[in-house]
Amino acid sequence: MRNTLFAIIAASIAASAALGADAPPVSSAEGRDNRVPGALPAAQVPGTTAPAASRFIYATPEEEYPPYGGLPKELWPFANTEPYYRYFVTRMPFRGPGRDYPPEANLKSLRIGLVDAPKVGANWERSVRTREGIVLAMEEANLERGPGELPFDLIEHEGIAQWGGAANLAAQLADEKVLAYLGTIDGTDAHVALRVTLKTEIVMVNTSDPDQTLTETQIPWLIRVLPDHRQEEGRLAELMVRTCGCKRIAVLRAGNRFARVGAHQFEDFARRLGCPVVQELLFSPGATDIPYQIAAIKESQPDAIFFLGEPNDIGRFAKQFRQAGVKARFFGTDLLMEDGFLQNAGDAAEGTTFTFYSDPTRQDPLWTEFSARFKKRWGHEPDTYAAYAYDGAEILLHAIRISGPNRWRIRDGVYNLDYYQGVTGWMRFDGTGSNTAPVCIVRYEKGRRVFEPQVEFAPPSNAGTLTRSP
Amino acid sequence: MKNRLSPPFAIVIGLASALSHAQGMNAPAPAPGAGPLPIPVVSRFENFGEKDGIPSHKVHCVLKASDGRIWIGTPNGLCVRQDNGTFRRYGTEDGLSHLTVLSIAEDPATGDLWIATLQGLTRLSGGRFTAFTQTNSGLPNNVVYGVAVAEGTVWAATAAGTGAYDLRTRAWKPYDQTNTVMNEPWCYAVAPGKGVIYLGVWAGGVVEHDPHTGTFKAYRDPDGEFHIALATDSGPIVDVTSWVAYDQGILWQGSYFGLARYNTGSATWRTWVQDKTPLLSNFVNTVFAHGRLGWVSTDRGVSVTDGDNWVNYLVDKEGRGVVRIYRPGKPPETRMMTTALPDGFIMAVWADDHEAWFATSNGLSHGVFTVSSDSSALTSNP
Incomplete structure (x- = not known):
């Protein structure tokens, strides 16, 4: 295993006023926000690549979600029988303390973890492209940090190709004081890391595992931006x-x-x-x-x-x-x-x-402008892993911007999302925290x-x- | 006091407690709804936190050892309560394998402590720490969620299977998807039963293992679905098990989907979910089994139950303690307490017939049970 500290130093040249457009959602004890979007405003904070607040729509208290990922009833299990109990009709809250805890002393950066795939196997290439999307989002975010604002750091670990390896990495990320983390590419690893996440209380954004059971654990510390199987x-x-x-x-x-x-x-x-x-x-x-x-x-x-x-x-x-x-x-x-x-x-x-998941031939500006920036940075077109990784990182970065360096508030800013308009299109998160936006047929x-x-x-x-x- | 407990209720609670103590938890339960409450009731909470030397807000686990000492596991080390009431901390500098302690078990034969951490299993024996990791031993994975000791074997539930360490031969044996009925090797809890070991398996329900015969038996959610509980009382509440506990023929399954109980004598299951039953929340962190009672740690407080009667401890929005009692055939009784748990997010409980200790997300709490002379600690309905 290698441990690479990938520090991205903020150029701190962007206008700090940009954050004014991103008024933070007000977190209640349940961490929810009642913001309702109006007509479509500008997609980005003027003069920056940061997503405008209007692209983030948060859950309302006790909001109910359609059963079974919003699929037609004929696809539900035991569809003709009313079950004794339905789960995921509302989203599992996090009821623990932490939102008023002070930040770590002497913070020098805002650390975000990333668990890559192991270098063996087909997921490594997907992991490389995932990383490119995340790095681009973080570089852009750091360019827009204002004077005196802490830069974002990516704390990156190569995956371990054995059962349980991701648990060790998730524990290590906690030791390294990350505020949140992205990963993993492999569904098994994501499952294993998730359980550690509950213990360490560090929110996790998954951008590439379509296993539908990943978010069906009632652990309110994970969202997935990729539509699932x-x-x-x-x-x-x-x-x-x-x-x-x-x-x-x-x-x-x-x-x-x-x-x-x-x-x-x-x-x-x-x-x-x-x-x-x-x-x-x-x-x-x-x-x-x-x-x-x-x-x-x-x-x-x-x-x-x-x-x-x-x-x-x-x-x-x-x-x-x-x-x-x-x-x-x-x-x-x-x-x-x-x-x-x-x-x-x-x-x-x-x-x-x-x-x-998302049609790469579409022409909406969010996608085409992202594609251009991505190609300029990496020399090739983004694929779906890069695009969803970029969106996942944007959600996380936004949550940190509006929450400050507090893991519990960052969790609120991530997990309580109902809709997000990313470069891959609008996402719609269900009661499990998984994106249920419609998929394409190709x-x-x-x-x-x-x-x-x-x-x-x-x-x-x-x-x-x-x-x-x- | 305006809100003092009404005398008849105080007497009922006091009698219930006294009878519980006198008879022990082995006494046959009275007919549902009749007779004294067969559950001891906490009259007051004594809370401990950072001011007492506990090195973090959160306390993951608590154990009262056979010598009477209170041990707790925190994200910042292992602690023991000293005679002066403060807590002494042990960290990696003392030999603990990692600062984050998730579970503690005592070897009943030796008094040694086995400490489950996010990076290895540590033994505390004669004041000396010894770390077992996946690189220096046969521990299946460094992330150890649960640990138990039974019949000369240490059982460690890890993120890549359960490891069994034979204290006599010092040999490890892994249990995972290659040699058991588990689909996946993600184990989160282990509980010794009567001649068997119960493993709480993520997405694998509960696995019963008889080490003497080498056999396995899986208890799985009958509907096999995460989005629904098709029927009640039909098996494990779900296959995603967060905890298992066992005592006196009763196996408890904790999950983030509710609670289940298996009576090994009658081979029957019962299940509970929030809103439809007295269970405080579907989010069950752990269960502590004592006698036929389950002390259920949830993110909304503690539920104590024998399956029919329930005593729930909550913290209201103003931070006040609330106790809610459910008895079959009777309306629930809600009473305010003069003290409260430090937080409603409960990680774990240790209890016997005389007291209870609560590991919470905001410190440790000692629950003092009601005795007939101490009923003033409960007040009447607000």
């Missing part, structure tokens, strides 16, 4: 069963926790829509050939195959399915957006349909990714004022 797979199941009329769906997934949790969620949805899957087969991540799985799936005569695993693997197997004469339609989740799938699948990618056509047109989601008071370009 529940949103993706609910949309996919409806598309496959209702729209495409698929009747025999097979599942091929990696033999790991990530794919197990995701695939079982998808299978629940398919079953609830009246179409239980005909096969669920596993492969070892990195396997080159899977003749037995392909033969078994072919034998079941599927009209659709749902894939869950690393895109390089899925691309390779998609090609092998076509070579074996399997004509079923291919479906998958966000990972199929990555080049590795297209490269390995070749022509077999044609028609493959998958869900994705299809490969002649080697190109074609995004289905959709209306941009916006908070109720702004509904209809924003649309996404087809």
Whole structure:
């Protein structure tokens, strides 16, 4: 494990008056704020890249959230039975003390932690791009710090490729006095770190783990800015069963926790829509050939195959399915957006349909201006990991700006968000603290990714004022 | 005093306490709603904080050792209460493996203390600290949430499985997803039962292990869903277990989704959630089992219950102590107290038939039980 202290020194040249536009939300004992947005104001604080306060909409006391991530009732578990008790209808408050505790003595910077992925495995590249988004947000924030204001520091740790390693890192970040932290890339690590987070009372923002169970723990110290597998797979199941009329769906997934949790969620949805899957087969991540799985799936005569695993693997197997004469339609989740799938699948990618979070071809200024700044800083376009990491960092930085160096108030500023307009679009956080903004449908056509047109989601008071370009 | 407890109620409480003490907690419970309350009632809280030498606001855990000394675990070290009432602190400079102490257990055979921290397990024996970490021992992970000692084995619940340390052979044995029924190895609590060990597993419910036969049995949430509890009294309240505790045939499961109790004799489950039952909050940090009572530490105060009767201690907005008593078939009774817990966010409890100690997010509290001559500490309804 390496411990890198990445200090970003504030240039402190931006106008300190900029923060005036970001009047802090008033935290009650429950840390909530009643701000209601009006018409769309400027997206950024004038003269800066800092998001305007109007892009942050906070929960109202005892606010109720739609059950089950806002999905249609036909996808709910036991939908025809009123359960004894529903969780996540309201958001779990943090009732402990701390909001009036004084800051640490002799603070020299405002420390934000980051747990990267381990350098082995596919998540490392995603972690690098995540880091780029976070570093850009922090550099921009430091440029805008006024005279006398403490700079933000990034305290970064490379992940540990073993069960429980993230717990050790989360404990270490507490020793290093971070005010909050971002991470992790891997869902297992995020779960492990979260439990430490509850003990150390340091809020965590996850920007890249779609495991729907991550935020379903009632620990009020975590939000996730990325839409989760529940949103993706609910949309996919409806598309496959209702729209495409698929009747025999097979599942091929990696033999790991990530794919197990995701695939079982998808299978629940398919079953609830009246179409239980005909096969669920596993492969070892990195396997080159899977003749037995392909033969078994072919034998079941599927009209659709749902894939869950690393895109390089899925691309390779998609090609092998076509070579074996399997004509079923291919479906998958966000990972199929990555080049590795297209490269390995070749022509077999044609028609493959998958869900994705935020359309990178859209033209709204927040996205295009961010893309330009990102490209100027890093020399390449941002991908979804970089974009959501930037948004997650912006949420955290805003919370620190309005709360000061107090971990409990920072938690309020993060966890009590209902809506946030980021460079990836409007986010809508549910009763678990997970972003439930609608996901896109994407299809490969002649080697190109074609995004289905959709209306941009916006908070109720702004509904209809924003649309996404087809 | 205007709000003094009405005499009949004081007598009931006093009698209940006296009977509880006289009979011990093994006495058969009276018919629901009839007879004295089978739960001792705290008449006053004595609070301790930084002024008394406790080195942080938060106290994670508390243990009264067999020699009568009070030990607490904090984010800033291990402390013991001294004869003069102040607390002496031990830190990493003394040999503690990490400052953040999450749980403490005593070896009933030797009196040694085993201290669970965010970076290793530490033994305190004869005044000397010895640290066990994942690099110098077979401890599965450095983050140790819970620890227990039973039949010559130390059980440590860690972020990567439970480790069992045989005190005779000094050998470690890991329990994780490769050799048990756990899906994932994230263990958060361990409680010795009658010849078995109960493991509280994150997303794995409760795992019962018989070390003598090497067998495992998993108790899982029957509906398997996090968003709902489909039915009541049907199994663990959820699979995300935050704590387990056991005494006299009763297993308690704490979670952030409510509370569950398993009667090992009748093999029946009961469950409780906030708003629909007297349980103060779904957010259960820990449960302490004593006799057939569960002392339930929540983020809104403490609930004490035998499953039928409940005594809840809360702190109102003005910081005053409130006790609320629920008895089957009777309306709840709410009384103000002349003292209060220092905070409603309760991390852990230690209790016996005579007293209770509360680890809170704002210091430590000593609960003195009601005796018939001390009923003035409770006042009537405000």
